[in-house]
Amino acid sequence: MNYYTPFLEVTKTILDAGGEDLKKCYQCGTCTAVCPWGSVREFSPRYIFKLAQHGLEGYEGDELWLCSTCKTCVDRCPRGVGIIDVFTSMRSIIAQTGLIPPTLRSVLGSINSNGNPWAGKREERNIWAKELGLKNFSGETTEYLYFSCCAPSYDPRTKKIAVATARVLKEAGVDFGIFGKEESCCGESIKKTGDNTTYEKLLNSNISLFNSKGVKKIIAQSPHCLYTFRNEYPAHSGNYEQVHYTQVLAELIKGGKLKPKKEFRKKVTYHDPCYLGRHSGIYEEPRDILKSVPGLEFAEMIRIKEQSFCCGGGGARMWMETPKEERFGVMRIKEALSVGANVIATACPYCIQMLEDGRTALGVEDRIEVMDISEILSATMF
Amino acid sequence: MDKPRIGVFICHCGTNIAGKVNIEEVKKYASTLGDVVFATDYKFMCSDPGQELVGKAIREHKLNRVVVAACSPLMHESTFRKVCMLAGLNQYLFQMANIREQCSWVTEDPELATVKAKAIISGAVAKSRYLEPLNIKEVTINPSVLVIGGGIAGIQAALECAEAGNKVILVEKTPSIGGHMAQFDKTFPTLDCSACILTPKMTSVGQHNNIELMTYSEVKEVSGYVGNFKVKILQKAKYVDHSKCTGCGICMEKCPYKAPNEFEEGLAQRKAIYTPFPQAVPNKPVIDKETCVYFKTGKCRACEKFCEPKAVNFNDTDREIEVNVGAIIVATGYDLFDTRSVSQLGYKKYDNVYTGLEFERINNAAGPTAGKIQLKDGRTPKSIAILHCIGSRDKNYHEYCSRVCCMYALKYAHLIKEKTESDVYNCYIDMRCFGKGYEEFYHRLTEEGVDFIRGKAVCVLDYNDAKTLYPDMVEALGITDSEEDRKKLFVRTEDTLLKKTMWLPVDMVILCNAMKSRSDAKDISRLLNISIGKDGFFLEKHPKLAPVSTATDGVFLAGACQGPKDIPDTVAQASAAAAAAISLVQRNKVVIESATAYVNEELCSGCKLCNDICPFTAISFDESKNRSVVNDALCKGCGTCASTCPSSAIKANHFTDRQIFAEIEGLLNL
Numbered sequence A: 001m002n003y004y005t006p007f008l009e010v011t012k013t014i015l016d017a018g019g020e021d022l023k024k025c026y027q028c029g030t031c032t033a034v035c036p037w038g039s040v041r042e043f044s045p046r047y048i049f050k051l052a053q054h055g056l057e058g059y060e061g062d063e064l065w066l067c068s069t070c071k072t073c074v075d076r077c078p079r080g081v082g083i084i085d086v087f088t089s090m091r092s093i094i095a096q097t098g099l100i101p102p103t104l105r106s107v108l109g110s111i112n113s114n115g116n117p118w119a120g121k122r123e124e125r126n127i128w129a130k131e132l133g134l135k136n137f138s139g140e141t142t143e144y145l146y147f148s149c150c151a152p153s154y155d156p157r158t159k160k161i162a163v164a165t166a167r168v169l170k171e172a173g174v175d176f177g178i179f180g181k182e183e184s185c186c187g188e189s190i191k192k193t194g195d196n197t198t199y200e201k202l203l204n205s206n207i208s209l210f211n212s213k214g215v216k217k218i219i220a221q222s223p224h225c226l227y228t229f230r231n232e233y234p235a236h237s238g239n240y241e242q243v244h245y246t247q248v249l250a251e252l253i254k255g256g257k258l259k260p261k262k263e264f265r266k267k268v269t270y271h272d273p274c275y276l277g278r279h280s281g282i283y284e285e286p287r288d289i290l291k292s293v294p295g296l297e298f299a300e301m302i303r304i305k306e307q308s309f310c311c312g313g314g315g316a317r318m319w320m321e322t323p324k325e326e327r328f329g330v331m332r333i334k335e336a337l338s339v340g341a342n343v344i345a346t347a348c349p350y351c352i353q354m355l356e357d358g359r360t361a362l363g364v365e366d367r368i369e370v371m372d373i374s375e376i377l378s379a380t381m382f
Numbered sequence B: 001m002d003k004p005r006i007g008v009f010i011c012h013c014g015t016n017i018a019g020k021v022n023i024e025e026v027k028k029y030a031s032t033l034g035d036v037v038f039a040t041d042y043k044f045m046c047s048d049p050g051q052e053l054v055g056k057a058i059r060e061h062k063l064n065r066v067v068v069a070a071c072s073p074l075m076h077e078s079t080f081r082k083v084c085m086l087a088g089l090n091q092y093l094f095q096m097a098n099i100r101e102q103c104s105w106v107t108e109d110p111e112l113a114t115v116k117a118k119a120i121i122s123g124a125v126a127k128s129r130y131l132e133p134l135n136i137k138e139v140t141i142n143p144s145v146l147v148i149g150g151g152i153a154g155i156q157a158a159l160e161c162a163e164a165g166n167k168v169i170l171v172e173k174t175p176s177i178g179g180h181m182a183q184f185d186k187t188f189p190t191l192d193c194s195a196c197i198l199t200p201k202m203t204s205v206g207q208h209n210n211i212e213l214m215t216y217s218e219v220k221e222v223s224g225y226v227g228n229f230k231v232k233i234l235q236k237a238k239y240v241d242h243s244k245c246t247g248c249g250i251c252m253e254k255c256p257y258k259a260p261n262e263f264e265e266g267l268a269q270r271k272a273i274y275t276p277f278p279q280a281v282p283n284k285p286v287i288d289k290e291t292c293v294y295f296k297t298g299k300c301r302a303c304e305k306f307c308e309p310k311a312v313n314f315n316d317t318d319r320e321i322e323v324n325v326g327a328i329i330v331a332t333g334y335d336l337f338d339t340r341s342v343s344q345l346g347y348k349k350y351d352n353v354y355t356g357l358e359f360e361r362i363n364n365a366a367g368p369t370a371g372k373i374q375l376k377d378g379r380t381p382k383s384i385a386i387l388h389c390i391g392s393r394d395k396n397y398h399e400y401c402s403r404v405c406c407m408y409a410l411k412y413a414h415l416i417k418e419k420t421e422s423d424v425y426n427c428y429i430d431m432r433c434f435g436k437g438y439e440e441f442y443h444r445l446t447e448e449g450v451d452f453i454r455g456k457a458v459c460v461l462d463y464n465d466a467k468t469l470y471p472d473m474v475e476a477l478g479i480t481d482s483e484e485d486r487k488k489l490f491v492r493t494e495d496t497l498l499k500k501t502m503w504l505p506v507d508m509v510i511l512c513n514a515m516k517s518r519s520d521a522k523d524i525s526r527l528l529n530i531s532i533g534k535d536g537f538f539l540e541k542h543p544k545l546a547p548v549s550t551a552t553d554g555v556f557l558a559g560a561c562q563g564p565k566d567i568p569d570t571v572a573q574a575s576a577a578a579a580a581a582i583s584l585v586q587r588n589k590v591v592i593e594s595a596t597a598y599v600n601e602e603l604c605s606g607c608k609l610c611n612d613i614c615p616f617t618a619i620s621f622d623e624s625k626n627r628s629v630v631n632d633a634l635c636k637g638c639g640t641c642a643s644t645c646p647s648s649a650i651k652a653n654h655f656t657d658r659q660i661f662a663e664i665e666g667l668l669n670l
């Protein structure tokens, strides 16, 4: 026979680690019912929170690592609980004890030795840009820093999107430069693993680099980097004007400085990345770009904008194993197919990878393509 | 004025003050202050013996200034002013020093609290030296009462006042009184027929000799002050002369033009000439100018042709009527949360998703389906989900609990069970059945076989969307592609007691949306100078001790305009507001505050700066003298004008510059 009693000291450690909001939860179940995991398996953030409110064993189980930080629940929570913050703080407590999932351990190792989570060499950081003739960033001569995210340097699929973006930006006459191997991962996903020490190291190394080189404005390829520059860097004296590349391109198109030339005769739907949409409130610019492309037929899916369905790659899920039948990417591809799209466009390197994976897992490579907005634009330009 | 003889009375307030402040030390300190001839302390100064102690000391020590160091003046200033008066001292020679709210309650360190208490008392003593006696002012009271809003709250309040012999002017915006209650079929928890209990009251209002009912009207301007309000009312053109109209209804039959019927929540239509519902009071029509084709094309006038008593009058115009009243009762009720703002719930997107009020009409014998609970295509539903807390208890919309929704949700569950064979699911977060007979009603419903699911419902999908997004689920629930199944709605929630995400395939969804403040609440608040709380509803003067009063003397609150409430609470509050209004107007005279501002004519340059700045519009301009004048009865003594006047011509009595400077010096002079 087990006898249960609350263990509020445990609760207090969670509150102290940044999980203050845990106190607000009144157990309505909204988070569980809106969470994308509910479509593929059982997962109740509410239940984990109740355990944590009591300080009972069980909150620290494997499920703690499921949250992809998509923010669907945060936007709907009637008590305004910062659910992601609560999860992150619980993860940070576990991280301190070293009990984080093994795959994440190697990611953190790679960050510590190479400054990126992909187990790629630091020297190869800008390999994607080799043939493009881009200039190195310097505060005196360059307006924007273009921050490509780590993925394009080490992942062949996402390499293409950085290339496409850089070519289009160049064509439009945007004055930008890049950093070489000194630059590190923005740290967004690392924070979500709960390893605050590694995370802060990254933050500080990037900020001192940016500040010493006189960075004022940043164009981010990935919404995850954008989010971090916007919400985390300023508190560590990293104050920059940050924009997502779709914002820059939409503005150029609107002002007539960039014009999609060739026809793109395909039916395209758009997947809102969580970190671009819900986290950053950018919904219209990517759509405006798509709608400006001649010949392109645009179709919306059912779950769009604030209600977009997560690809599953956030919250460091990118580096964790998910059984095939539980992958969100698969569900999203199905939804895209249901509206008759033959291209699913998006604007985030993680989404690209997760959707590509979904497409392969479903075996529908012949029916639908996954493309970044920049790739579509580039296809109509060159 | 005689040399000041100041008495200082320090209250322990049980341990509220004495628990932090060293009373003995403060008392000793107080007796050393200049002109203080007596200082003492007592456990509860506001108690009878405490008051007696003050009175006795005034007489014995010939005190001509009294300082009580205790709580906030909001609590007990009037108590001690009375004590002074009874002891023969002008009440304005009294000064309160707040050492509770501003000191003992908010200071952690007892030593610092003691230091602060001394400073506060020193300030009060210093100010008291310069206090001046002021005349007590009285004004006469107009015995009429204005009631704004003719829902059950306004009806109840009007009847109570009228029965007490006061003349009542009841202003209702729509063509009939009745409010929301008139739309209901049954009322929880007793399930009385709403019309049966409401109609007799409505008729009494229509017939009462003391009540002047003005429907299709709105209050446009209120000036004056407690006991003497001047009110401008806009009577909208009805285009039907109600003194001639017999209410035969032939005009409505003949009118060829239709609009969505507001009373039926848009589920049915009404004519351009209409009464909102059959039992309307007055039961005589108005013409809705927006819908009537005559106003657009100059042709038709069918109603006029058939009206025998020649009551239709296309030349009718809006009129402004001015009335004088002594008290005002606000009873403007509530609006409902717009369910479309939670787009995930499919309201107005899918058929058979209804709001609470829509369901009231569907279930009402006099409603669009003659009381038959049915789906849009006429079928009887076999399963219905009732979703609680839509727009309430939710920081994204309204944080407050809407209080009635759990109960009306139970009412619907019961009515559905009574009339159909349908399964009923109630998705709730917490059941709030706090009223008399409410918990018993909840118990009854569990016995009637309602399935209660503890979890907030988060989304509703129709068959097509569910099939696209969750094909496995649709299949697993045994949903086929039969015509009937293709009209299903799918509700998603977590059963938090089971830790299971549930899907409910149902035929109908009822959204229990929150009561919220009227969309024009701000206009009314400006009109009457009353405040609005954080929740959007009108703010009572004190949540416990003055629940029907407002910050403006003579203006009272009744019903749901003050916060979500059910009918029993609404009626109780309406009776209380009526009692407060009656007790005010039947006094004939009322004492008004003398701590007001006045303009020194010799100094006033006539610049008029103060005229616009006064938040209570208490200052007017006397053109003949070219000077500004403060209306005593309107002035609240806020001092805004005094600090604005560039010629220093305005003096705020009881808060003169000299008094304020002395208080500051006293505070600092430790």
Ligand SMILES: Cc1cc2nc3c(=O)[nH]c(=O)nc-3n(C[C@H](O)[C@H](O)[C@H](O)COP(=O)(O)OP(=O)(O)OC[C@H]3O[C@@H](n4cnc5c(N)ncnc54)[C@H](O)[C@@H]3O)c2cc1C
Pocket: B148, B149, B150, B151, B152, B153, B154, B171, B172, B173, B174, B176, B177, B178, B179, B180, B181, B184, B186, B187, B188, B189, B217, B218, B219, B331, B332, B333, B334, B335, B336, B356, B357, B360, B404, B408, B411, B515, B518, B520, B524, B558, B559, B560, B561, B565, B566, B567, B568, B570
């Ligand atoms: C779906 C639903 C079901 C309910 N069922 C029950 C039940 O079964 N039992 C129960 O006890 N309670 C029930 N309630 C609660 C009940 O509706 C309220 O308690 C009651 O109606 C409040 O009455 P009221 O007069 O304050 O407001 P209202 O009924 O809103 O009446 C206000 C009146 O003022 C008028 N008005 C508004 N603004 C102005 C203005 N500026 N000038 C002039 N007139 C104006 C309006 O036209 C209206 O006639 C239910 C509520 C809802 C939403």
Ligand code: SF4
Pocket: A024, A025, A026, A027, A028, A029, A030, A031, A032, A045, A046, A049, A073, A076, A077, A078, A079, A080, A081, A083
């Ligand atoms: S939605 Fe918010 S309040 Fe509701 S269970 Fe989840 S965290 Fe708690």
Ligand code: SF4
Pocket: A031, A034, A035, A036, A037, A045, A066, A067, A068, A069, A070, A071, A072, A073, A074, A083, A084
């Ligand atoms: S952030 Fe997204 S994945 Fe995480 S619990 Fe909330 S809804 Fe689920």
Ligand code: SF4
Pocket: B240, B244, B245, B246, B247, B248, B249, B250, B251, B252, B284, B285, B303, B306, B307, B308, B309, B310, B311, B312
């Ligand atoms: S026809 Fe004339 S009398 Fe009859 S209801 Fe209409 S306006 Fe009144």
Ligand code: SF4
Pocket: B596, B597, B613, B614, B615, B616, B617, B618, B619, B630, B634, B635, B636, B637, B638, B639, B640, B641, B642, B652
């Ligand atoms: S003291 Fe305030 S209320 Fe009185 S007249 Fe001056 S501004 Fe108006």
